[in-house]
Amino acid sequence: MASKPRTLYEKIWDAHVVERRDDGTCLIYVDRHLVHEVTSPQAFEALRASGRTVRRPDLTLAVPDHNLPTTARRDAAGRPIPIADVESAQQLAALERNAPEFGIRLIGDADVEQGIVHVVGPEQGFSLPGATIVCGDSHTACHGGLGALAFGIGTSEVEHVLATQTLLLKQSKTMEVRVEGVLGAGVTAKDVVLHIGGVLRAAGGTGYVIEYTGSAIRDLSVEGRLTVSNMAIEHGARAGLIAPDDKTFAYVKGRPYAPKGAEWDAAVTWWRSLSTDPGATYDKVVVINAADIVPSVTWGTSPEDVVPITGSVPAPEDFADPSKQDAARKSLDYMGLTPGQKLTEVEIQNVFIGSCTNSRIEDLRAAAKVLKNRTKAANVRWAVVVPGSGLVKRQAEAEGLDKIFLAAGFEWREPGCSACLGMNPDKVPPGERCASTSNRNFVGRQGPGSRTHLVSPATAAASAVAGKLADVRELG
Amino acid sequence: MEPLREVGGRAIPFGAKNVDTDVIIPARWLKTITRDGLGRGAFETLRSDPDNLFDSAEFKGSPILIAGDNFGCGSSREHAAWALLDLGITAVIAPSFSDIFSGNAFKNGILTVVLPQEAVDRLMEVAKTDPITIDLEHQSVTTPFQDRFTFEIDPFRKHCLLEGLDEVGLTLARDVAIARYENDAATALPWLARTGQSLGEHTA
Numbered sequence: 001m002a003s004k005p006r007t008l009y010e011k012i013w014d015a016h017v018v019e020r021r022d023d024g025t026c027l028i029y030v031d032r033h034l035v036h037e038v039t040s041p042q043a044f045e046a047l048r049a050s051g052r053t054v055r056r057p058d059l060t061l062a063v064p065d066h067n068l069p070t071t072a073r074r075d076a077a078g079r080p081i082p083i084a085d086v087e088s089a090q091q092l093a094a095l096e097r098n099a100p101e102f103g104i105r106l107i108g109d110a111d112v113e114q115g116i117v118h119v120v121g122p123e124q125g126f127s128l129p130g131a132t133i134v135c136g137d138s139h140t141a142c143h144g145g146l147g148a149l150a151f152g153i154g155t156s157e158v159e160h161v162l163a164t165q166t167l168l169l170k171q172s173k174t175m176e177v178r179v180e181g182v183l184g185a186g187v188t189a190k191d192v193v194l195h196i197g198g199v200l201r202a203a204g205g206t207g208y209v210i211e212y213t214g215s216a217i218r219d220l221s222v223e224g225r226l227t228v229s230n231m232a233i234e235h236g237a238r239a240g241l242i243a244p245d246d247k248t249f250a251y252v253k254g255r256p257y258a259p260k261g262a263e264w265d266a267a268v269t270w271w272r273s274l275s276t277d278p279g280a281t282y283d284k285v286v287v288i289n290a291a292d293i294v295p296s297v298t299w300g301t302s303p304e305d306v307v308p309i310t311g312s313v314p315a316p317e318d319f320a321d322p323s324k325q326d327a328a329r330k331s332l333d334y335m336g337l338t339p340g341q342k343l344t345e346v347e348i349q350n351v352f353i354g355s356c357t358n359s360r361i362e363d364l365r366a367a368a369k370v371l372k373n374r375t376k377a378a379n380v381r382w383a384v385v386v387p388g389s390g391l392v393k394r395q396a397e398a399e400g401l402d403k404i405f406l407a408a409g410f411e412w413r414e415p416g417c418s419a420c421l422g423m424n425p426d427k428v429p430p431g432e433r434c435a436s437t438s439n440r441n442f443v444g445r446q447g448p449g450s451r452t453h454l455v456s457p458a459t460a461a462a463s464a465v466a467g468k469l470a471d472v473r474e475l476g
Numbered sequence: 477m478e479p480l481r482e483v484g485g486r487a488i489p490f491g492a493k494n495v496d497t498d499v500i501i502p503a504r505w506l507k508t509i510t511r512d513g514l515g516r517g518a519f520e521t522l523r524s525d526p527d528n529l530f531d532s533a534e535f536k537g538s539p540i541l542i543a544g545d546n547f548g549c550g551s552s553r554e555h556a557a558w559a560l561l562d563l564g565i566t567a568v569i570a571p572s573f574s575d576i577f578s579g580n581a582f583k584n585g586i587l588t589v590v591l592p593q594e595a596v597d598r599l600m601e602v603a604k605t606d607p608i609t610i611d612l613e614h615q616s617v618t619t620p621f622q623d624r625f626t627f628e629i630d631p632f633r634k635h636c637l638l639e640g641l642d643e644v645g646l647t648l649a650r651d652v653a654i655a656r657y658e659n660d661a662a663t664a665l666p667w668l669a670r671t672g673q674s675l676g677e678h679t680a
């Protein structure tokens with residue numbers, strides 16, 4: 001084969017083509033399938049109805065996360081504590097039935113490995129560089145931080161993957177988002193991806209798979225890269241990915257599902273070969289100067305509504321596009337903000353540190369560093385830290401981070417999606433504001449009437465102390 | 477899936493434009509675990525009006541729905557297709573559909589028929605009093621009054637609907653190719669072809 005220079009995405013794609021059709025559609029092999037309780041019940045139901053089986057249960061892993069309350073799950077005698085919401089309980093029970101029936105390993109609600117599906121995959125070494133990874137969830141691109149091609153799918157596709165381990169797909173266009181330079185003090189991976197969101201806008205990535213490149217991305221830790229890739233969908237992209245390197249290999253090595261021995265060495269050799277070839281071209285290139293990125297915060301109801309923490313709330317007239325002006329008016333009204341208001345003057349009542357974007361150990365360390373010997377302001381009614389998995393929780397406790405959070409007036413919870421979306425008991429009350437490390441600030445996302453400001457863990461912690469959205473760099 | 481050759485009977489002359497998936501099935505129904513029973517939530521808000529079309533003696537259980545432009549816009553929830561099926565609807569006629577909805581409808585064996593606005597207007601008129609017939613084989617919609625409108629449909633989708641083939645079934649028919657890929661991968665990319673931890677029985 002003549003070797004035309006190819007991008008990382010194209011190499012992973014080519015390695016997974018089972019069949020190519022005349023119209024360009026390809027049957028693509030899926031290496032890893034993560035299943036959670038919300039988007040899978042009807043897929044299993046359909047398999048059962050048609051007498052079909054799961055083709056590769058060994059490449060499938062199930063874990064509940066969205067509906068689980070983050071309070072204790074077992075009583076003192078070790079018995080399960082019933083879940084009050086009937087529909088939540090039903091979805092969870094369905095997963096507990098379906099996984100063993102179809103031979104799939106289920107990580108149970110009280111297992112130490114349980115957590116948010118996008119935290120669990122990388123943590124277990126189930127998600128690997130160069131793999132195709134799917135999950136019935138829009139933030140599946142998260143795993144792209146390892147250099148995997150990972151994306152969200154709908155319930156029919158979940159059924160399709162369960163039955164055939166493949167998907168019918170058309171290849172996406174490629175976009176390079178290159179962040180060059182060195183990030184300033186107090187600027188984190190979350191600020192990078194919020195900033196990118198502001199540049200690309202919510203639909204700027206539609207039809208593309210994004211590869212994040214440049215020295216600022218390479219300098220990020222693997223966990224930071226997972227944070228960046230997590231939000232690719234918020235730019236409308238099908239997936240986001242980052243070339244795997246020595247840091248990635250060090251992160252993956254030794255994890256339960258990761259390759260071992262001679263196979264490990266062969267895997268590393270292959271992973272190294274996946275990087276975009278010199279001379280390969282992207283359909284679109286966006287270059288961002290790392291020095292332009294500061295701690296960022298959202299003011300509106302779309303992740304593209306980003307401003308620097310040092311900035312102020314924009315006015316609808318600041319936008320050229322009339323439809324954006326209209327959307328801005330609605331957002332300002334919903335968020336209860338006035339144009340010109342300084343972000344650091346916006347009072348908050350809730351702080352949520354968690355979600356698949358920012359609930360890994362480094363996120364908790366960053367928040368704890370800010371909160372050490374400090375307490376939340378009196379007007380902050382509810383401040384909570386929800387670790388991304390039981391293993392993250394255990395690690396944080398070993399480091400004493402839980403003590404710092406508790407002393408600062410935070411609650412310390414069991415792992416799950418929690419207040420990222422209003423599907424379990426953790427919600428932000430109507431009209432109240434939340435500094436949140438999650439990824440979506442949509443209307444009603446954290447509960448009906450909730451007002452979300454997306455921030456990094458460090459900014460969330462600093463905001464808890466100030467009682468207002470705060471610039472972590474000012475705290476010193 | 478059931479093969480679909482002809483859909484005939486009363487058609488609900490609904491006609492509304494930009495009907496989004498939240499109208500078809502409100503978000504509170506998304507926490508279900510089966511496809512069945514979603515008919516109860518279908519058009520729930522509209523059907524809270526006791527005089528609604530869907531529950532009228534004349535149109536209850538009709539297999540066809542006639543709607544306005546951009547039917548099924550909004551979120552990608554597949555529940556919209558399941559809700560229509562559970563209500564007994566197997567074909568929707570409209571001047572245009574959202575792409576995601578028509579994809580979801582097709583995957584679930586619902587025929588979406590795109591016709592020009594004038595044709596839809598005429599069918600709305602007829603539907604008030606008389607049945608209409610959709611013939612997929614000949615790609616036509618007819619009325620007892622000699623109206624005949626033809627429509628376009630993707631040949632692949634037509635074939636699948638006529639034969640009752642679902643996408644999963646079609647891909648399963650490619651088993652030889654999938655197995656070949658798996659064999660090759662087991663040698664070339666063994667770290668992807670299986671996991672580093674034994675996970676019980678391999679049933680493939």
Ligand code: SF4
Binds near residue numbers: 118356
């Ligand atoms: S934490 Fe939030 S974004 Fe992530 S999987 Fe859960 S609900 Fe989705």
